[in-house]
Amino acid sequence: MQIENQHTIQQSFLLPSAMISNNEDEVNMELILITSDRIEEITETSSASQKSRKRVRRKLKESPPCKILRHDALPEEVIVGSIFENKQNMTKFFCSLEINQKVEFTVVRSCSKRYELKCIVEKCDWNVCATKIKNSTLFRVIKYHNNHECSVDARKSDQKHATSNFISEQIIEHVRDKKMEVTPAFLENEMKFFFGIDIGYHKAWRAIQKSVACIRGTPEENYQILPSYLHIMVRKNPGKYTSIKRDGQNRFAYMFFAPATSIADSKNNEAYIWFFREMRKVIQVRRELVFLSDRNQSIANGIRKVFPEAHHGICLYHFEKNLKQRHAKATVINLFQSAARSYKREDFNQLMFQLKSVDKKIYNYIMEEPPEKWTRSCFPRRRYDMQTTNIVESMNSILLKGREMPILRMLDFIQEKLGEWFYERRKRQMKLFTEYQYGQKKR
Numbered sequence: 001m002q003i004e005n006q007h008t009i010q011q012s013f014l015l016p017s018a019m020i021s022n023n024e025d026e027v028n029m030e031l032i033l034i035t036s037d038r039i040e041e042i043t044e045t046s047s048a049s050q051k052s053r054k055r056v057r058r059k060l061k062e063s064p065p066c067k068i069l070r071h072d073a074l075p076e077e078v079i080v081g082s083i084f085e086n087k088q089n090m091t092k093f094f095c096s097l098e099i100n101q102k103v104e105f106t107v108v109r110s111c112s113k114r115y116e117l118k119c120i121v122e123k124c125d126w127n128v129c130a131t132k133i134k135n136s137t138l139f140r141v142i143k144y145h146n147n148h149e150c151s152v153d154a155r156k157s158d159q160k161h162a163t164s165n166f167i168s169e170q171i172i173e174h175v176r177d178k179k180m181e182v183t184p185a186f187l188e189n190e191m192k193f194f195f196g197i198d199i200g201y202h203k204a205w206r207a208i209q210k211s212v213a214c215i216r217g218t219p220e221e222n223y224q225i226l227p228s229y230l231h232i233m234v235r236k237n238p239g240k241y242t243s244i245k246r247d248g249q250n251r252f253a254y255m256f257f258a259p260a261t262s263i264a265d266s267k268n269n270e271a272y273i274w275f276f277r278e279m280r281k282v283i284q285v286r287r288e289l290v291f292l293s294d295r296n297q298s299i300a301n302g303i304r305k306v307f308p309e310a311h312h313g314i315c316l317y318h319f320e321k322n323l324k325q326r327h328a329k330a331t332v333i334n335l336f337q338s339a340a341r342s343y344k345r346e347d348f349n350q351l352m353f354q355l356k357s358v359d360k361k362i363y364n365y366i367m368e369e370p371p372e373k374w375t376r377s378c379f380p381r382r383r384y385d386m387q388t389t390n391i392v393e394s395m396n397s398i399l400l401k402g403r404e405m406p407i408l409r410m411l412d413f414i415q416e417k418l419g420e421w422f423y424e425r426r427k428r429q430m431k432l433f434t435e436y437q438y439g440q441k442k443r
Helices: 036-062 087-101 164-176 184-194 201-216 219-236 269-283 297-306 316-325 330-341 345-358 360-366 390-398 407-435
Strands: 012-020 027-035 105-110 114-119 127-132 139-145 242-246 252-257 261-264 290-293 311-314
Touching: 087 114, 087 127, 087 164, 164 184, 164 201, 184 201, 219 242, 219 252, 219 407, 242 269, 252 269, 269 297, 290 297, 297 311, 311 316, 316 330, 316 360, 330 345, 345 360
Parallel strands: 290 311
Antiparallel strands: 012 027, 105 114, 114 127, 127 139, 242 252, 252 261
16 A cells, blocks of 8 residues: 555555466566545445345336237237237237238338337327347337327228238138138138238238148258158158159159159159169069050150060050040940950951941051050950059049149158058958958857
């Protein structure tokens, strides 16, 4: 301690201050001059801050905890001092509030720390202001005049705040419900009934698409995680085979997974050849193997190249459609069906002779395909009375809804449907086995 004057009350203290240089072993000392008045000031400030902190703690203990509001808060819950979970929830709340009241607001200021709104009518005093609470995502309402003084004429049925994003959030549960079909027309009626607002067809369609993307994911997200999805599918189902083919730019081209299901962007020679090669890996070589399809040449080329030992048959239903497109007469169609389904070759020759006498041009068109491909009497393999691809068309009809879904949801849809069928058939089989045992019905 150093005394400057014996008659003065003020005292000063020399205090050391350690300053660490770049070298940790080297410490520089310097003296800082602090007067006694400064010490008293620091002491009083520290004491005041402690009292202030105690006062805040006491108020927090005495006041009830504040409810954190979300976008679905009730209008009467929002007052000055109300706290929202985040800015997004607060924005959704006021959009919904204004849509229900059929009024509109304009954004005065919107940033990461402040949010201000006012009515679009200049003479109306409706306004709200909220600020962000420090070191949190919470927003507190610091100013709120919630009475609209605008006239009835200012009320609108076409709200600009009723965006497709807002509408999609209102209908997401309807879209999630498998038993409900949400169409743009249905959505237009629902918004008119519940909110009293008019939305266009295109806005309704966009809202539905956004809800679907929120539930099922976007196509880009689906294709990105497709390999992982197939890996888990094979791991959980031993014996299942999957394969993906990419193009030159490493983009999705085709996909195959047993049982014999393929997803491709086009039906050409390359796609079918790849499909049949993947199928061969699964079914290997089998005796008496027969393929039945329409007259698509890409299918025929793929079978001929990958399964040369198999026989390719033509679906009579599709063949008949080709004849109708060429305006064949009903008599010619009947003769064609009878000839194709006849069991004896003599009957087949006789019926085709009659068909030739009625319409030689159609006869020549039919005979472009060898009879071994489409007739029962000339077919070289066991056809088991399978004359058409109706079972495939039935399958496609049932899975038609799944084609509109993103690829992962479509795969889920196919597996769920197949699982339901197998379960019902196994259930009926087990019931039959328990009811009848050793040729006698159990009592």
